[in-house]
Structure formats: structure tokens, C-alpha cells
Amino acid sequence: xxxxxxxxxxxxxxxxxxxxxxxxxxxxxxxxxxxxxxxxxxxxxxxxxxxxxxxxxxxxxxxxxxxxxxxxxxxxxxxxxxxxxxxxxxxxxxxxxxxxxxxxxxxxxxxxxxxxxxxxxxxxxxxxxxxxxxxxxxxxxxxxxxxxxxxxxxxxxxxxxxxxxxxxxxxxxxxxxxxxxxxxxxxxxxxxxxxxxx
Numbered sequence: 001x002x003x004x005x006x007x008x009x010x011x012x013x014x015x016x017x018x019x020x021x022x023x024x025x026x027x028x029x030x031x032x033x034x035x036x037x038x039x040x041x042x043x044x045x046x047x048x049x050x051x052x053x054x055x056x057x058x059x060x061x062x063x064x065x066x067x068x069x070x071x072x073x074x075x076x077x078x079x080x081x082x083x084x085x086x087x088x089x090x091x092x093x094x095x096x097x098x099x100x101x102x103x104x105x106x107x108x109x110x111x112x113x114x115x116x117x118x119x120x121x122x123x124x125x126x127x128x129x130x131x132x133x134x135x136x137x138x139x140x141x142x143x144x145x146x147x148x149x150x151x152x153x154x155x156x157x158x159x160x161x162x163x164x165x166x167x168x169x170x171x172x173x174x175x176x177x178x179x180x181x182x183x184x185x186x187x188x189x190x191x192x193x194x195x196x197x198x
Contacts (some may be wrong), residue, residue, distance in 0.1 A: 002070070002145040005060040013055065014065070020069060021047035023128045031161040042098050046090065053086035054125050061145065068138035071125025072146055074153070075117070101185065110181040113158055113191045115178060122150055122157040127166070135140050143173045147194050156195035161194055162187050170194075 008016070021044040027035060033039035054060045056070040057079035062069045073079070080190045090099060124146055129138045143159075150157035166188035171177060179191040 002061050002063055002068075002142060002164075005055060005062045005069070006058075006060065008055070012085045013051075014061075016055075016069065017048040018044070018050045018073050019130050020051050020126065020128045023131060024134065027162060028187050029102075029105070031187070033098055042094055045093050046098075046102075049086050049089050049093065050126075052089075053082050059125060061142075063138060063141060067130040067133040068142050069126065069128045070142040070146060071129045072149060072157075073123045073125055074120070074155075088095075105185060105187060109181045109189040112179045112181040112189050113160060116156050116158055116193055120155050122146065122153070122155060124157060124159045127159075139169065140173060143170065143175075147174065150194055153189060153198045154196070156193050159192040159194070161190050161192075164188070164190065167192060 005016075022046050024030070025040050025043045027043075030039050030043050033042060050062070057073070057074045057078070059071050060069060061072060126160050127139060127142050129142075146159075159175055161167050161170070167177060170190075170192045175192040175194045177190060177192050180188055180193075182188040
């Protein structure tokens with residue numbers, strides 16, 4: 001059962017930051033930050049700040065044993081203040097060259113989901129499963145939760161990923177690939193959407 005993550009202790013939040021950070025160190029988005037060892041510390045810092053933002057905005061959901069996580073944001077209720085605070089903290093804690101490459105990438109892929117982003121929608125901020133528990137259907141459970149929320153609200157849910165394998169997984173789970181954009185760093189953004197067609 002998936003539910004909103006609330007009232008975490010500092011040690012629980014720290015554990016979740018580490019789990020999610022470790023899952024994203026190999027993400028294609030960070031390939032130009034160097035080898036695994038060269039990028040690990042900065043990716044872990046970036047993801048810790050990102051997890052804090054998603055959690056503090058009340059947009060972090062997980063299964064009961066905290067081995068799978070999904071961030072879900074309703075575009076009609078986006079939390080701008082926590083997002084701004086995250087960006088300020090990133091400027092203080094992450095090397096300028098790393099941030100510059102992220103911002104450049106974000107600028108190049110900005111219009112990739114314009115088709116759906118103009119209307120109210122759910123944004124999937126992240127999907128992450130503890131490496132020790134992958135292959136047990138947890139990602140499917142998380143995606144189904146997002147789809148059910150989408151059905152209840154009668155709005156589309158957008159899944160954006162920089163990993164081809166994840167794009168295939170979302171396709172397999174009933175999403176439609178509607179846009180791809182490749183930035184000049186060679187990273188492709190796959191934009192997928194699920195919407196209930198009745």
C-alpha cells in the first residue's frame with residue numbers, strides 16, 4: 001500500500017536521502033559530471049536537497065516498508081517556496097560547473113512536455129526503488145498509484161525520464177511516449193503521459 005510520507009525522524013529522512021541518492025548516481029543525466037566516483041558526492045548532495053524539497057512540500061509517497069518512493073505534484077498546487085529554498089541551497093552546496101550543466105540541460109528540454117504542461121496535471125518528480133528490492137513489482141505499484149490518483153482527479157500524469165529503460169517500463173505500464181528531446185550533452189529526455197480514456 002502506497003501512502004504519503006509524513007512525520008519522519010531525522011535518521012529516517014537521512015536513510016531515504018541516501019537510498020534515493022544511490023539510485024540516481026548512475027542516472028544518465030549526470031554522466032558529464034565525471035565517472036561514478038567523481039560524481040557520487042555531488043549527486044548525493046543534489047538528491048538529498050531534492051528529497052528534502054519533495055518531502056517538505058508533502059509530495060513524497062512510499063510503500064509501507066519504505067523501499068519504494070514516488071514524488072507526485074499536482075500542477076494546480078505546486079509548492080514554489082520549498083522549490084526556491086532548494087535552489088538556494090543547491091547554489092551554496094553544489095559546484096557551480098555542475099549546476100551550470102544542469103541548468104543548461106533544463107533550458108534545452110524545457111518545452112518537451114508543453115503539450116500537457118499547459119493544463120492541470122500530475123508531475124512525477126521521481127520514482128525510486130531500493131536496489132536490494134528491485135524486480136519485485138514495487139515500481140509497478142508506485143506507477144499504478146500515480147495512475148489511480150490521475151484517474152481520481154481526472155487529469156493526466158506526466159512521467160519524464162532520462163533513462164531509456166525507464167521509458168520502456170512506463171510504456172509497458174500503460175503510458176504513452178509523446179515527446180523526446182536530446183540536449184547537446186547527449187542526454188535524451190523521454191516524456192510520457194498516462195491519461196484515462198473513457
